[in-house]
Amino acid sequence: xxxxxxxxxxxxxxxxxxxxxxxxxxxxxxxxxxxxxxxxxxxxxxxxxxxxxxxxxxxxxxxxxxxxxxxxxxxxxxxxxxxxxxxxxxxxxxxxxxxxxxxxxxxxxxxxxxxxxxxxxxxxxxxxxxxxxxxxxxxxxxxxxxxxxxxxxxxxxxxxxxxxxxxxxxxxxxxxxxxxxxxxxxxxxxxxxxxxxxxxxxxxxxxxxxxxxxxxxxxxxxxxxxxxxxxxxxxxxxxxxxxxxxxxxxxxxxxxxxxxxxxxxxxxxxxxxxxxxxxxxxxxxxxxxxxxxxxxxxxxxxxxxxxxxxxxxxxxxxxxxxxxxxxxxxxxxxxxxxxxxxxxxxxxxxxxxxxxxx
Amino acid sequence: xxxxxxxxxxxxxxxxxxxxxxxxxxxxxxxxxxxxxxxxxxxxxxxxxxxxxxxxxxxxxxxxxxxxxxxxxxxxxxxxxxxxxxxxxxxxxxxxxxxxxxxxxxxxxxxxxxxxxxxxxxxxxxxxxxxxxxxxxxxxxxxxxxxxxxxxxxxxxxxxxxxxxxxxxxxxxxxxxxxxxxxxxxxxxxxxxxxxxxxxxxxxxxxxxxxxxxxxxxxxxxxxxxxxxxxxxxxxxxxxxxxxxxxxxxxxxxxxxxxxxxxxxxxxxxxxxxxxxxxxxxxxxxxxxxxxxxxxxxxxxxxxxxxxxxxxxxxxxxxxxxxxxxxxxxxxxxxxxxxxxxxxxxxxxxxxxxxxxx
Ligand SMILES: CC(C)[C@H](C(=O)O)[C@@H](O)C(=O)O
Ligand SMILES: CC(C)[C@H](C(=O)O)[C@@H](O)C(=O)O
Numbered sequence: 001x002x003x004x005x006x007x008x009x010x011x012x013x014x015x016x017x018x019x020x021x022x023x024x025x026x027x028x029x030x031x032x033x034x035x036x037x038x039x040x041x042x043x044x045x046x047x048x049x050x051x052x053x054x055x056x057x058x059x060x061x062x063x064x065x066x067x068x069x070x071x072x073x074x075x076x077x078x079x080x081x082x083x084x085x086x087x088x089x090x091x092x093x094x095x096x097x098x099x100x101x102x103x104x105x106x107x108x109x110x111x112x113x114x115x116x117x118x119x120x121x122x123x124x125x126x127x128x129x130x131x132x133x134x135x136x137x138x139x140x141x142x143x144x145x146x147x148x149x150x151x152x153x154x155x156x157x158x159x160x161x162x163x164x165x166x167x168x169x170x171x172x173x174x175x176x177x178x179x180x181x182x183x184x185x186x187x188x189x190x191x192x193x194x195x196x197x198x199x200x201x202x203x204x205x206x207x208x209x210x211x212x213x214x215x216x217x218x219x220x221x222x223x224x225x226x227x228x229x230x231x232x233x234x235x236x237x238x239x240x241x242x243x244x245x246x247x248x249x250x251x252x253x254x255x256x257x258x259x260x261x262x263x264x265x266x267x268x269x270x271x272x273x274x275x276x277x278x279x280x281x282x283x284x285x286x287x288x289x290x291x292x293x294x295x296x297x298x299x300x301x302x303x304x305x306x307x308x309x310x311x312x313x314x315x316x317x318x319x320x321x322x323x324x325x326x327x328x329x330x331x332x333x334x335x336x337x338x339x340x341x342x343x344x345x346x347x348x349x350x351x352x353x354x355x356x357x358x
Numbered sequence: 359x360x361x362x363x364x365x366x367x368x369x370x371x372x373x374x375x376x377x378x379x380x381x382x383x384x385x386x387x388x389x390x391x392x393x394x395x396x397x398x399x400x401x402x403x404x405x406x407x408x409x410x411x412x413x414x415x416x417x418x419x420x421x422x423x424x425x426x427x428x429x430x431x432x433x434x435x436x437x438x439x440x441x442x443x444x445x446x447x448x449x450x451x452x453x454x455x456x457x458x459x460x461x462x463x464x465x466x467x468x469x470x471x472x473x474x475x476x477x478x479x480x481x482x483x484x485x486x487x488x489x490x491x492x493x494x495x496x497x498x499x500x501x502x503x504x505x506x507x508x509x510x511x512x513x514x515x516x517x518x519x520x521x522x523x524x525x526x527x528x529x530x531x532x533x534x535x536x537x538x539x540x541x542x543x544x545x546x547x548x549x550x551x552x553x554x555x556x557x558x559x560x561x562x563x564x565x566x567x568x569x570x571x572x573x574x575x576x577x578x579x580x581x582x583x584x585x586x587x588x589x590x591x592x593x594x595x596x597x598x599x600x601x602x603x604x605x606x607x608x609x610x611x612x613x614x615x616x617x618x619x620x621x622x623x624x625x626x627x628x629x630x631x632x633x634x635x636x637x638x639x640x641x642x643x644x645x646x647x648x649x650x651x652x653x654x655x656x657x658x659x660x661x662x663x664x665x666x667x668x669x670x671x672x673x674x675x676x677x678x679x680x681x682x683x684x685x686x687x688x689x690x691x692x693x694x695x696x697x698x699x700x701x702x703x704x705x706x707x708x709x710x711x712x713x714x715x716x
Contacts, residue, residue, distance in 0.1 A: 091558055124597045126483060198613075204510040231616075231617035259590065260595075263593040263597055
């Protein structure tokens with residue numbers, strides 16, 4: 001149930017390039033998007049947000065910007081965040097004040113992260129594992145609950161008596177909607193769904209997830225369900241990634257598993273993600289899984305493939321599946337043709353844009 | 359600061375074989391232990407605990423057993439747990455009523471899990487990654503706090519209004535003691551310590567961990583420290599495992615990372631662990647990382663190497679490093695000589711026991 005924007009008016013896409021390599025990869029994503037749908041299919045509105053903006057103005061996400069974003073049909077995000085270990089920017093300020101804030105404000109309950117291995121890309125897995133079969137799965141990560149609620153606190157901070165807590169909050173409402181989304185995706189795929197949790201330790205939250213998957217599964221008798229503890233899932237991702245079709249899991253486990261999934265399928269330079277508002281009440285947001293990578297920023301060497309692939313998810317969401325398939329095909333062909341030669345960020349974007357034009 | 363048992367009396371080792379392959383691999387571990395130290399160096403007291411015991415008697419961990427365990431000098435555990443998806447045994451009953459209960463009762467704050475790759479073992483990693491250098495690190499996992507406290511709850515269970523919470527509890531006291539332990543281990547190794555957390559989201563707990571690592575690091579100027587978010591750590595474990603020496607992390611992240619670490623270094627059939635009480639007030643517990651593996655139980659085909667390697671950690675803890683090194687060398691030689699031929703559980707135990715005898 002994607003948002004279907006009013007077809008009589010040009011949809012507005014908000015663009016947040018962000019920090020580090022964020023703006024660089026976003027430029028290429030927009031280049032490919034425009035090559036696919038034309039220059040005038042969308043109105044693009046750029047928003048200057050991120051570490052740089054905060055350092056300059058002290059603002060993380062002004063109210064006026066929130067209103068503008070809210071009025072858009074979708075949001076394209078590059079990456080935000082200062083260098084790890086940067087002491088200029090308080091830990092978590094941008095993540096919680098911007099990235100996660102948008103996910104929560106706009107109720108991005110489905111954080112969708114596909115993983116597909118393209119032969120020829122640099123996987124750290126052995127050929128024995130890769131030859132077991134094609135690796136092609138999606139993670140449906142819950143995006144608005146769990147340990148990401150910011151529901152924690154600390155007392156006696158900095159003393160030897162400090163106590164710090166973090167609370168994972170899980171609701172039947174919140175879990176059911178992503179579980180339903182995951183079953184729908186499984187129906188459109190290989191009809192297999194794996195719940196990942198840790199219900200032997202997290203009996204309350206895990207019990208809720210298990211019960212809801214069991215309940216909803218009765219409506220999808222064609223879908224085969226199984227369950228893995230999160231620790232076992234990290235093993236299966238490296239020994240038998242072929243076993244996965246749709247993984248449904250909570251916010252934190254999804255964060256961990258999708259980075260590992262990105263790594264085994266050619267690196268998170270290739271991993272795209274969608275933060276989906278399933279009711280259409282708010283704009284969904286499309287971003288690469290990777291971060292702002294300050295170590296390689298400004299050199300024009302970042303791989304824009306993940307940002308470009310997130311345009312596939314954007315176009316699917318906006319009800320333009322043919323256009324989505326064109327970018328997908330161009331990306332797949334580009335990846336398949338990659339040799340050892342290093343290409344610049346814009347060279348990759350140019351090549352994929354040219355392939356889309358045909 | 360290991361417990362130094364009164365050297366005038368024979369130490370007592372409590373043995374909990376447990377369920378599934380637990381008793382099978384424990385038999386081999388004891389075989390190798392006795393081959394190393396002689397039949398009379400320790401008094402062994404077996405305890406019948408686990409799924410079978412619960413099904414038979416309804417008892418998970420009787421008070422009297424707790425007292426006996428408490429009086430022992432160390433505990434050897436095989437594995438407990440029913441088959442996944444078993445409906446006979448409530449989810450989490452044995453994990454929380456027995457395994458975790460012992461860790462909490464006996465204040466096993468340091469959950470030590472070494473990972474070492476032995477060339478020739480089946481790693482799912484590519485030769486390109488393996489050839490980057492030797493993989494040899496330890497994870498110091500906190501064992502008595504975090505999300506494992508059982509501090510959660512649920513209301514309106516089973517209704518569409520259910521809310522389920524899990525609380526991660528972290529104290530300066532609890533964090534500092536494992537961080538100190540990790541620094542000590544780093545000093546005895548390659549002097550590198552990596553804190554793994556997710557402080558950009560879990561700002562309270564992550565802030566506490568970061569601050570304590572920074573504080574304690576001033577006492578260990580020779581140790582190089584760095585930090586990784588848990589999602590990034592799962593990537594590094596498959597792309598650059600050589601970068602790790604000592605990882606220090608919380609209970610849940612440690613659970614996840616050590617399973618992944620086990621997988622990349624030849625499978626959790628090889629991964630040993632120690633649950634260490636650092637004050638010596640209570641017995642420490644030694645167990646393989648793997649579970650009871652009901653699917654292969656009773657066939658005599660489980661790999662006892664992890665259980666045998668946990669005897670290395672036991673002997674180190676009991677102040678018998680020379681004996682520990684003998685088992686370690688025998689295990690390494692056995693692994694190096696492994697071909698494709700399948701050996702039974704007891705054949706592996708016999709071979710390592712024979713090698714220890716020399
Ligand atoms: C930057 C961080 C807050 C974020 C998360 O943890 O969700 C990132 O890791 C991601 O996966 O999108
Ligand atoms: C069985 C389970 C409770 C346990 C844990 O989560 O600690 C296990 O996975 C482990 O790592 O020892």
